[in-house]
Amino acid sequence: MTALLLRDLKLSIRAGGGALVGVLFFLTVVAVIPFGVGPDLALLSRIGPAIVWIGALLAALLGLDRLFQAERDDGSLDLMLMQETPLVLTVLVKCLAHWIATSLPLVIASPLLGLFMNMSETAIGATMLTLLVGSPAITFIGAVGAAVAVALPRGGLLVSILVLPLTIPVLIFGVSATYSAVEGPSPFLPPFLILIALTLFFAVIGPAAAALALRNTSD
Amino acid sequence: MTALLLRDLKLSIRAGGGALVGVLFFLTVVAVIPFGVGPDLALLSRIGPAIVWIGALLAALLGLDRLFQAERDDGSLDLMLMQETPLVLTVLVKCLAHWIATSLPLVIASPLLGLFMNMSETAIGATMLTLLVGSPAITFIGAVGAAVAVALPRGGLLVSILVLPLTIPVLIFGVSATYSAVEGPSPFLPPFLILIALTLFFAVIGPAAAALALRNTSD
Amino acid sequence: MSETSLAITKFSDLANPTRFLALAARILPWMAAFTALCFIVGLYLSFTTEGDYQQGETVRIMYIHVPAAWLSMMGYTIMSLSAIGTLVWRHPLADVSAKAAAPLGAAFTLIALVTGSLWGKPMWGTWWVWDARLTSVFILFLMYLGLIALNRAIDEPSKAARVSAVLILVGFVNIPIIKFSVDWWNTLHQSASVLRFDGPAIDPEFLRPLLVMAVAFTALFFTLHIMAMRNEIWRRRVAAQRRMAARLASREG
Amino acid sequence: MTHAFYVYGSYAFAALVTVAVTLWTWADGRARRKELAALEASGIRRRSARTKDGV
Amino acid sequence: MHLEAANLAARRGEDLIFEGLSFGLEAGQALVLTGKNGSGKSTLLRVVAGLLRQERGTVSFTDSHGDTHKRVGEISHYLGHRNAMKSELTVAENLEFWRRFLGQMHGPSVSIDEAAAAVGLEGITHLPFGYLSAGQQRRFAFAKLLIAYRPVWILDEPTAALDTSGDRLFAELIEAHRRNGGIVLAATHQPLGLEGVQELRMTGFAHAGSGVWA
């Protein structure tokens, strides 16, 4: 399984440039928002965490649709489906690799963006923490969409449509945990714990559903 | 050439439902935003144009990277390269098809989103107009990246470094033109004219550069 | 030849679209009549009962808004049950049922959304707010549309059904969110007053038309669902026969 | 009536959608039945119809 | 060791491609599928590999201890029309990945360099897979079968794109696998030059369109 993890990481570095696309897209989003809200720094710092979260969510979508399609196109998926290793585990590892290649760099880059958005230290820390904990959930949900996309000849927008509505709870709790850490009055822990719960929940449901979909699309 | 246009449109419709999907995608992205920034209608209407533009950028990026890769993988690119029709024209038509399939539906749906985001009529009109004029530029820039991705199998990183930074000016002038139309005080025309100039500039440079990259594909 | 076709007849009897068609032909007229009757009574009641002292005449919107909202959730539940049928028993009728329910569910969700908006303007002073209930219903609508788009994008019906089934089941998490969002987040929207664990807390004056309308909408849903299922079976039958014709032609030709 | 527009608007919209969906379902069924009849006329018949009844 | 398929039927789209198909293979035996294009050879192989669900019938494998496996894919190598290699990675990286991902079963397997030598291409494993010629790619795809032992080999036109020396080479490797007690199923259009094999001629389309709906 480490072999799969390493291979996928290698591939995204060699070919996709996954990490950088994500980070650059993220930067683009963050660069554009100030034009929208104007140079009002107080407002910027207020919506900062939300923008960072939305940027991370959208950036995770880039490249996600081909997570399994690329494997199908060259026949690797066939061999993976045949193995004794539970397919769920294979999916989980591929999710992990995708997360490390695309979302982790965003988590690491988020403090920089926080500075751009004039966020306080607490806000930056809270955003980073919630992102770290919450972004895997997005990848797991996305894996279901990616597995469904194997039945489609090509990837594209459809996958994002199927995936985005399901990610909303993650976004809500991620953002609200950040805000309660910064402004109060509500405590930080409850939404944060729910966020962790969501990630764990989708870490189970996502790969299982993706594996189910993959089993049903092979032909 | 109309044959190519029609084929590409057909392909993107087959792959996922067509124009409906573009609109749905946009709706989904926009539905996600209020969860992040909260249901503050005044704020939403202020960041509305920026969000709509970011949505358009994201939609254009999803799938753009495979514009020529898909053609290479099944060997169609070889036949296209051999033809007498200037390659620039082929690239231009493919860009056009991509734009019609992904960006045009967004342009048409943008008023609806404006309503959701509680934007004023002027803002909606201005967003739609700037999107219509500016979004082709994103496609043309993306085409260069897509072509480079084919020429350099390991050039994934290059693509993102190349493409995303170039789209930032388009985004910035698009958004700022919209805002000056709505709020003033700066006049609408200068940024709008720059936006048109950008689109025209990239309409020439983009396909030419892409064709050059494709010609130099090493195998 | 006759022997094989007999075996096939038995096999398709097991899967049973033919028996379904026979059944549908028998009960559809009755269901249509029942639906019409319920609507006549329901509409009569909704326009003759008293207005609310607080909400005035707008309370009449409730008689369509609430049944439509319920049905939007029920439609998805039916799709989820069908999805289980598809994945576990691989029953072809389950595929058909899920596919036929999607546009109907989307239609009722749209009604709930629009009537809710029309109710919101006089009550809350705005067409739309991004509160939890409203947004989760909006997401339900998007999910319906997404599933319809997915189904159309895969052109092998049984595969489309299996793939959609997985997504339908994953998307089912949204249904409890819709139902309980008003309890979990305090929002503008009314909390449950009919479908509660401790019985309805609503004036019988309003309850009567509401329930009749709910029955009418439900009957309409099922009538249309069976009609749509029948259409889908016919569609597949046409496709199968066309393909058979093409194969035979290419064999003989 | 106080908010006639909203009330009648709601009813009108609901009626519009339900009628549209009903008509669409019905028309779809008719089209399918026509196709089946056309196929039947061109001599392609269902296997089960060949052996016994069938609807 | 025994591979048994009983009364198999499979569907593609809505059409039944074959029906009532049975065969049995003992250790060291091979089955060669022939038949014209579109007759269902690949379909049958995918059913045996567990990649396509059969409509009816069973496939089962009994190993040397007498245990029966229902999922034949797990103890098989499958070489399809596509090579299952990433063109961005080098040959060595590709093979190394599959060696580790597939894991070792009890049986003879060789190192990556030895496998490359066995398919006649030592010394170029450092090249990215995408840089190789069609035949070289096919050879390395075959090398995958040597680096991790699996008793059953399922091969779909293994010699497509190979030169004549490659054909001979593959035939020898297959024979060696059989001598080791392996079982081979192969679909092919050209004679593979194997000895003492069973042959199954596919004809295609049991009953066109005899689906649930028609």
Added chain:
Amino acid sequence: MHLEAANLAARRGEDLIFEGLSFGLEAGQALVLTGKNGSGKSTLLRVVAGLLRQERGTVSFTDSHGDTHKRVGEISHYLGHRNAMKSELTVAENLEFWRRFLGQMHGPSVSIDEAAAAVGLEGITHLPFGYLSAGQQRRFAFAKLLIAYRPVWILDEPTAALDTSGDRLFAELIEAHRRNGGIVLAATHQPLGLEGVQELRMTGFAHAGSGVWA
């Protein structure tokens, strides 16, 4: 009509694959490339088609009016290892697209249905290309050569994945093209069964590593 290659040399990566290669083909003639895997057959064909830039040498085509074309690709059909068809589209849509995209040249060409019949697959052009078996796909890829006339056919292992009747069919189509005055270049591992062809044996690696740097 005359196709002339003079003193060609081509490089793959940094290696010179062949050097000083010349040939000339008149109307109706055919050149068959043979050689082991990786010997540069595909490379040569891609150089002639203009898809790969040669290191040295020239390729030129003189048409029946005596005009000389430098870009041979424009008057050629190229059938590579990959089929250049979209699996999402039906066969008919694919062929229709290529017919319109390639455009008509002065010369015999047939309708899509006739082309499908010519490759032995009439009646299934309404199926999505991706649903076809490997051999059926190859046949339709070949049908592309019939729907738009090009004097020169450049074929890279045209009969890969074909059954024996398919081999014969293709040989006949190629012969028909030659009788019409066409020129054919083909790389192959199996004898194509063509009559009176020139043969060129590729050996590969003129001087390994004799690049600018060595």
